[in-house]
Amino acid sequence: MSEAAVHGDGHGHDDHDHPAFLAHHFDDPEQQYDSGKLGMWLFLVTEILFFSGMFCAYALYRSIHPEVWTFASQFLNSTLGAINTGVLLFSSLTMAWGVRCAQLRQRTGLVVSLAATLGCASIFLGVKAIEYTHKWELGLLPAGTYESQFLPAAAHHGISQWLYVLSAIPAACVLGFGIWYAMTIAKGEKENSEVAGPLLVTALCYFAGVGLGLFLESGEAHGEDHGPGTHSEEHIDGHEHPGNVHEGEEGDPGHKDAHEGGGEEHSMLPGEAKVVFVSAETDGMKPLPKPGAATDKEIDQSGGAGLFFSIYYCMTGVHAVHILAGMGVLTWLLVRATRDHFNEQYFGPVDYVGLYWHIVDLIWIYLFPLLYLIK
Amino acid sequence: MSEIADLSALPQEEREARENFLFNTKGFLSWALTLDHKRIGLMYLVGVMSAFFIAGMLALLIRLELMTPTNTYLSNAQYNQVFTLHGAIMVFLFIIPSVPAALGNFLVPVMLGAKDVAFPRLNLSSFYLWVSGAVFFLAAMLYTGLDTGWTFYTPYSTTTQGPVVAATMGVFILGFSSIFTGLNFIVTINTMRPPGMEWFKMPLFLWATYATSIIQVLATPVLGITVLLLAAERILHIGIFDPAYNGDPVTYQHFFWFYSHPAVYIMILPGMGIISELMSVHSHKSIFGYRFVAYSSVAIALFGFLVWGHHMFTSGMANVTTIIFSALTFTVSIPSAIKVFNWLATMYKGTVQLNTPMCYALNFIFLFTIGGLTGLWLGALSTDRPLHDTYFVVAHFHYVMVGGTLVGFLGGVFHWWPKMTGKMFSETWGKISCLLVFLGFNLTFLPQFVLGSRGMPRRYAQYVAEFQELHQMSSYGAFLLGFGLFVALGVFIHSLMAGKKAPPNPWGGATLEWQCTSPPPYYNFLEPPTVNDPYNYKPLAYRDGDRGWEYVHPEAPEVPQSEPEPAQS
Numbered sequence: 056m057s058e059a060a061v062h063g064d065g066h067g068h069d070d071h072d073h074p075a076f077l078a079h080h081f082d083d084p085e086q087q088y089d090s091g092k093l094g095m096w097l098f099l100v101t102e103i104l105f106f107s108g109m110f111c112a113y114a115l116y117r118s119i120h121p122e123v124w125t126f127a128s129q130f131l132n133s134t135l136g137a138i139n140t141g142v143l144l145f146s147s148l149t150m151a152w153g154v155r156c157a158q159l160r161q162r163t164g165l166v167v168s169l170a171a172t173l174g175c176a177s178i179f180l181g182v183k184a185i186e187y188t189h190k191w192e193l194g195l196l197p198a199g200t201y202e203s204q205f206l207p208a209a210a211h212h213g214i215s216q217w218l219y220v221l222s223a224i225p226a227a228c229v230l231g232f233g234i235w236y237a238m239t240i241a242k243g244e245k246e247n248s249e250v251a252g253p254l255l256v257t258a259l260c261y262f263a264g265v266g267l268g269l270f271l272e273s274g275e276a277h278g279e280d281h282g283p284g285t286h287s288e289e290h291i292d293g294h295e296h297p298g299n300v301h302e303g304e305e306g307d308p309g310h311k312d313a314h315e316g317g318g319e320e321h322s323m324l325p326g327e328a329k330v331v332f333v334s335a336e337t338d339g340m341k342p343l344p345k346p347g348a349a350t351d352k353e354i355d356q357s358g359g360a361g362l363f364f365s366i367y368y369c370m371t372g373v374h375a376v377h378i379l380a381g382m383g384v385l386t387w388l389l390v391r392a393t394r395d396h397f398n399e400q401y402f403g404p405v406d407y408v409g410l411y412w413h414i415v416d417l418i419w420i421y422l423f424p425l426l427y428l429i430k
Numbered sequence: 431m432s433e434i435a436d437l438s439a440l441p442q443e444e445r446e447a448r449e450n451f452l453f454n455t456k457g458f459l460s461w462a463l464t465l466d467h468k469r470i471g472l473m474y475l476v477g478v479m480s481a482f483f484i485a486g487m488l489a490l491l492i493r494l495e496l497m498t499p500t501n502t503y504l505s506n507a508q509y510n511q512v513f514t515l516h517g518a519i520m521v522f523l524f525i526i527p528s529v530p531a532a533l534g535n536f537l538v539p540v541m542l543g544a545k546d547v548a549f550p551r552l553n554l555s556s557f558y559l560w561v562s563g564a565v566f567f568l569a570a571m572l573y574t575g576l577d578t579g580w581t582f583y584t585p586y587s588t589t590t591q592g593p594v595v596a597a598t599m600g601v602f603i604l605g606f607s608s609i610f611t612g613l614n615f616i617v618t619i620n621t622m623r624p625p626g627m628e629w630f631k632m633p634l635f636l637w638a639t640y641a642t643s644i645i646q647v648l649a650t651p652v653l654g655i656t657v658l659l660l661a662a663e664r665i666l667h668i669g670i671f672d673p674a675y676n677g678d679p680v681t682y683q684h685f686f687w688f689y690s691h692p693a694v695y696i697m698i699l700p701g702m703g704i705i706s707e708l709m710s711v712h713s714h715k716s717i718f719g720y721r722f723v724a725y726s727s728v729a730i731a732l733f734g735f736l737v738w739g740h741h742m743f744t745s746g747m748a749n750v751t752t753i754i755f756s757a758l759t760f761t762v763s764i765p766s767a768i769k770v771f772n773w774l775a776t777m778y779k780g781t782v783q784l785n786t787p788m789c790y791a792l793n794f795i796f797l798f799t800i801g802g803l804t805g806l807w808l809g810a811l812s813t814d815r816p817l818h819d820t821y822f823v824v825a826h827f828h829y830v831m832v833g834g835t836l837v838g839f840l841g842g843v844f845h846w847w848p849k850m851t852g853k854m855f856s857e858t859w860g861k862i863s864c865l866l867v868f869l870g871f872n873l874t875f876l877p878q879f880v881l882g883s884r885g886m887p888r889r890y891a892q893y894v895a896e897f898q899e900l901h902q903m904s905s906y907g908a909f910l911l912g913f914g915l916f917v918a919l920g921v922f923i924h925s926l927m928a929g930k931k932a933p934p935n936p937w938g939g940a941t942l943e944w945q946c947t948s949p950p951p952y953y954n955f956l957e958p959p960t961v962n963d964p965y966n967y968k969p970l971a972y973r974d975g976d977r978g979w980e981y982v983h984p985e986a987p988e989v990p991q992s993e994p995e996p997a998q999s
């Protein structure tokens with residue numbers, strides 16, 4: 056039987072048609088493609104389950120502390136969230152288009168759509184950087200480091216220091232890719248310049264996202280929305296009270312006075328504190344907490360509000376890591392696309408990355424309403 | 431790798447020697463960077479055995495300490511660290527990858543008549559993920575101070591000084607290693623079965639591996655996010671699990687056991703797959719109730735997701751919840767029992783040969799049954815109350831994990847050793863090792879059932895003096911068990927150095943791996959082999975020690991005369 060198994064001329068599969076892209080252990084391109092696709096779907100299942108832990112935590116804690124969600128979610132800027140949703144949806148379109156181009160062996164189309172997808176991802180991250188740094192500046196941090204919003208936090212003027220830190224890497228990328236692009240142009244290396252160009256654009260897109268975010272975030276500070284910018288300025292104007300949140304009301308007489316003064320006409324409302332710190336025009340639009348429920352201030356000071364941001368950072372942070380990973384594989388595809396690796400027979404990698412990209416978008420489609428919209 | 435050298439001119443012996451996967455290429459890198467699933471499997475084998483050795487030494491240290499009721503060698507704090515590392519290394523570095531990653535990697539493609547797993551590079555990367563996870567654990571060990579128990583329960587894990595973050599990152603990485611292995615096997619089994627091998631013509635080891643892989647893919651990501659959140663809890667204080675920041679420790683337990691109960695089936699199912707093969711091959715009789723055995727693997731995998739709450743009966747869940755979890759726990763024992771009955775029925779009227787692997791398989795059945803049955807005591811609410819967190823639980827899970835998985839793993843290694851290395855081993859000493867393991871194991875853990883039901887809690891370095899006798903029995907048993915395992919190791923090493931050359935089919939198996947040479951050539955099969963019923967032993971006949979079992983072709987000139995075909999029923 057060993058003879059039976061090892062029989063033959065010793066050439067094995069070299070005899071029949073075995074194109075270069077077909078791995079040695081597969082019989083035909085179809086088997087290879089199906090395997091890859093199944094593998095990718097299974098991987099996506101693990102991704103969903105990975106996020107499901109956080110969705111569970113969200114559901115659990117939201118149902119236990121609904122008032123925290125009502126209070127804390129108003130600090131998220133839904134305009135920026137909506138823009139990012141649009142950007143990601145558009146990137147899904149360009150990705151799907153890229154898959155089609157790969158299947159039809161349209162090399163240029165593929166390169167362009169991959170570049171567009173990368174650019175969108177980059178804009179998304181730029182906007183996200185603005186959102187994050189803005190919140191860090193205001194002390195809207197996970198439970199352990201959350202700073203009370205009823206204290207005179209450092210006024211948020213213009214650009215956060217953190218933004219410079221975060222932007223260092225994209226800035227370095229702009230520089231590096233710019234030089235590389237110039238060199239490829241100078242040397243006339245077409246293939247390389249087709250990689251360097253899109254990467255340069257991608258890095259620049261980050262700054263487009265940052266610009267967009269800055270513009271919208273600053274517009275908000277003039278009272279168009281109830282974003283955090285508003286309230287911190289009000290803090291400075293209205294209540295000059297030093298003190299530490301952890302000392303509570305007794306240890307913080309200035310704080311108390313300020314509320315008594317400001318809360319005259321609202322003193323019966325459990326949610327009096329929000330009058331102080333949320334801009335006036337949105338006050339009426341926010342659903343009032345149930346009578347007997349904790350006041351915003353209590354929610355804020357008990358540290359409970361930090362829980363919302365814990366979950367917010369975990370979910371969006373892990374999602375952002377997935378975007379970054381996606382950008383990595385998209386770049387790899389871009390390189391291969393310029394080398395003309397894909398054709399009607401072999402477009403699996405583009406297809407699989409496409410699936411991955413769609414799932415990352417899909418997760419955002421859930422995150423956006425759950426975190427930003429539902430109050 | 432891509433082209434096969436033309437060796438057809440050489441004599442067969444020579445050709446086999448040159449083509450076998452152990453020696454077809456040489457040098458450190460040819461192993462370190464190999465994509466050959468067989469080499470990766472062997473590297474895993476060495477890796478998990480080393481992890482087992484380290485954790486086993488820690489176990490002996492624990493038992494040494496427990497010889498006396500007071501602290502003799504270890505302080506309380508050191509004792510905590512030792513049992514934590516013992517448990518964590520055993521679970522995450524040894525048991526979970528043991529059968530699937532080591533034996534599974536070697537066997538799955540060969541049993542399918544395929545050249546490799548679907549994603550060879552992913553396979554190699556999962557090995558290196560395992561290695562890097564192991565490094566994190568070693569770091570935690572050298573740093574000393576991981577003292578949370580392998581379960582990392584909050585709030586202790588968020589307050590202790592130990593290297594919890596390093597250890598959880600190790601777990602996170604190991605989780606991905608496990609996921610990639612499982613994913614690879616699911617795809618391989620789905621898309622690379624040879625023509626003619628329908629689902630119900632697959633060897634049962636593949637069914638078990640498939641079911642295991644499903645659990646790996648569906649449960650492990652939850653562990654990943656759990657340990658990630660735990661690390662975030664420690665670093666950022668996110669207040670999800672840590673009561674100091676309004677978090678909820680019971681939520682942590684739910685998250686953790688949602689993975690870790692299914693994980694116990696990651697540990698046992700592949701072992702069960704091995705036993706299904708061993709029972710049938712060494713009884714020379716078709717497996718009894720093939721479909722039941724196959725379906726019960728899948729049933730265990732699915733039911734296993736519904737019972738995690740039985741680890742938390744005393745953690746303060748609602749009463750209704752505990753009742754539901756208890757009831758579901760009982761359902762999971764049904765498919766396990768189905769397997770045991772089918773194995774027993776397979777031996778009935780078979781030609782049972784007590785080869786070393788078979789001895790281990792019988793050992794498995796005996797020990798696993800005790801382990802499974804004591805699980806029912808723990809699954810029943812009224813009895814779990816007093817038994818929870820006592821030595822009874824310790825004995826229960828050691829009966830299933832050591833008596834089950836480890837013994838099954840050893841049986842599997844003995845069974846496929848000739849295939850993997852091309853060498854036979856000493857049957858006598860193999861059987862002696864099995865006997866020593868059996869005696870040592872029972873001496874170690876039977877007293878622990880008694881200890882537990884008398885109220886000895888787990889995870890303590892000290893105990894009241896009246897427990898000393900039982901504890902000493904247990905410790906002597908542990909040393910005997912350790913000795914037995916060293917004998918087994920000695921058998922393997924002796925076989926490597928002086929073993930007789932193994933025939934392609936030393937046991938008379940009918941699955942595909944026995945159709946290629948021992949060890950297999952690096953390409954496994956030139957062409958997909960013909961697929962037979964994996965449990966039809968009729969056409970096989972025993973020749974002699976050098977040739978082993980061979981297929982009797984009707985047209986073959988030498989029809990067996992001296993050696994009669996073993997009786998078939």
Ligand code: HEM
Binds near residue numbers: 581759762801809
């Ligand atoms: C056959 C059906 C089984 C049942 C009904 C069962 C039931 C249980 C129950 C109820 C507990 C919790 C006891 C307590 O903490 O109070 C438990 C613990 C445990 N079981 Fe099982 N079990 C079964 C099989 C297995 C298998 C196959 C394995 C592993 C291969 C296993 C490994 C464990 C482990 C590791 C623990 C303890 C975890 C810890 O607290 O550290 N069990 N089992």
Ligand SMILES: [Cu+2]
Binds near residue numbers: 737740741
């Ligand atoms: Cu369990």
